[in-house]
Amino acid sequence: MEKVSCKCLGCGGKLGDFINCWVQIGKAYYSPVVPHDVLKTNQSGLSRTGSSGTLVASCELQDLACVKCNSVVAIQCISTPINHVLTEGQILLHLAKVKLVKRGGIVIQPTVQRQLKLRDNSQPATTSDDLEGDARPASNAFSASSDSMPGVYHSVEERMREEIQIQRRDINRLDNAGHQIVSAFDTTVVGIRREVKQLKDSLQMATGDSDHNSKRATTLEEQLAELRSRLNSMSEESTKDSPLFRSLEEQVADAMKSLESLMESMSAIANTTASVKSDLAKTRKEMSALRFELLSAKKAATDSISNAKQYATEVLGMRNELEEVRKELEQERSSAATAARSASKNAIFPSREIEILTSNIAKISSRASKVETLDMEMELMKGRMQRLEERKVETMTTTPILSTIKLHPPNQSIPSTQKQPTRSQTTQSPITVPSKRVATSQDRVSQNGQDLGQQYDEIPSSPAQATSMSDPKRRCGRPSSSGNSTPSSLVSRSMTRRSLRKSQVPKMPFRQD
DSSP: OOEEEEEETTTOOEEEEEESOEEEETTTEEEESSOOOOOSEEEEEEEEEBOTTBTTBTOEEEEEEETTTOOEEEEEEEEOOTTOSSOTTOEEEEGGGEEEEOTTSOEEOOOEEEEEOSBOOSOSOOOHHHHHHHHHHHHHHHHHHHHHSTTSSSSHHHHHHHHHHHHHHHHHHHHHHHHHHHHHHHHHHHHHHHHHHHHHHHHHHHHHHHHHHHHHHHHHHHHHHHHHHHHHHHHHHHHHTHHHHHHHHHHHHHHHHHHHHHHHHHHHHHHHHHHHHHHHHHHHHHHHHHHHHHHHHHHHHHHHHHHHHHHHHHHHHHHHHHHHHHHHHHHHHHHHHHHHHHOSSOOSOOHHHHHHHHHHHHHHHHHHHHHHHHHHHHHHHHHHHHHHHHHHHHHHHHSOOOOOOOOOOTTSOOOTTOOOOOHHHHHHSOOOOOHHHHHHHHHHHHHHHHHHHHHHHTSOOSHHHHHHHHSTTTOOSOOOSOOSOOHHHHHHHHHHHHHHHHHHSOOOOOOOO
């Protein structure tokens, strides 16, 4: 016979290989005649018993599902009655959910060797002629199928043996059908006897329950009579104690009113406490903000004081440089006078020296213009210190003020008895910024700037003025000992010395927190 493979119609998964020889049961189920390998299926759900009036009656059945898509494709007989047509472990494939494929992927129809009715509508008794009539067409069909497929069996003996085995199976199944009918009658009789016994037991239980219920009814009647008597006695006592109950009710009402008033007062207290807590939180936030502002003001004051000191030192350095430049100019004038005396023909400076002198004088005038920017920065610093003092006055109205810290001039030493405030004191209370110390330093810087402006006014701004100043009658200065130096070299030397001194003094810009 031809060997085919059975596949799931839903997912196309292979279930197993079979010989194309089947027994049709009903219209949709097919069972293989030749034994087969284990199918690639899983058990789905619980086992059940076949419905009565069918071929699988009193058989324990189990649904088999595909491994991939879990769709039920077959039914397996787990257990069958004695002398039944079906055997234990026999599989019934549902043809609507599977397909038979031979080599090359061609779908074919199953070759039916025998047909069985799923529902038995005939008489329970059958004759031997009917069984033989059922067996003959099966053998003829098998022979016809075997003749239509030459080359499957290699010899006539194998064909004969296969036909004999198939006929034996058919005879055994027919015998099993007869035994199945007899066993069905036996099972029905046993079931009837069991049901009759259950009816007898239920009747006995019903009679016992009725007796028990009657006894309980009598006891309930007695209990009801006792309850009625108790209720009557309690009603009489309640009529006697009615004024006491009224007084108790009045006391309970008064207690409820007092409790309501207490609850209202408690709610009011809770509201006030919540508002007080919110106010405390706000005040704490404001205090922290004020402390932060005071710390920033203190930092700004210290920075401004340090910047003022630096500017004062820078101005002093510039003043010293200007004095040196003045001295060098006087020396230059004296050397120019001596040179003019020695060379009466060349009474005027050469053109190249005049150009160098004018360029140096222009540089000196540009340097002098920077003094104005320094004055402007000092004015800005004064305004910032005034704003800090105003902020200090505002904070003094909300928070307590510590004693004012005294700052001493840079030349005066701090006495040992005066101690600086600790870190905790500075963080807990605001510190007043000394304005007198800063004002004196600012006045000193402005005075130095005015002195520098006066000294720069004395510097010659033109070659004619330089020549007039070089005249020994007009110049007012001491004669210098170095007669070899020229005016351009002296000015350039003073400018380089001044730039070096300015580079040594670090400038600290104002830091605004």
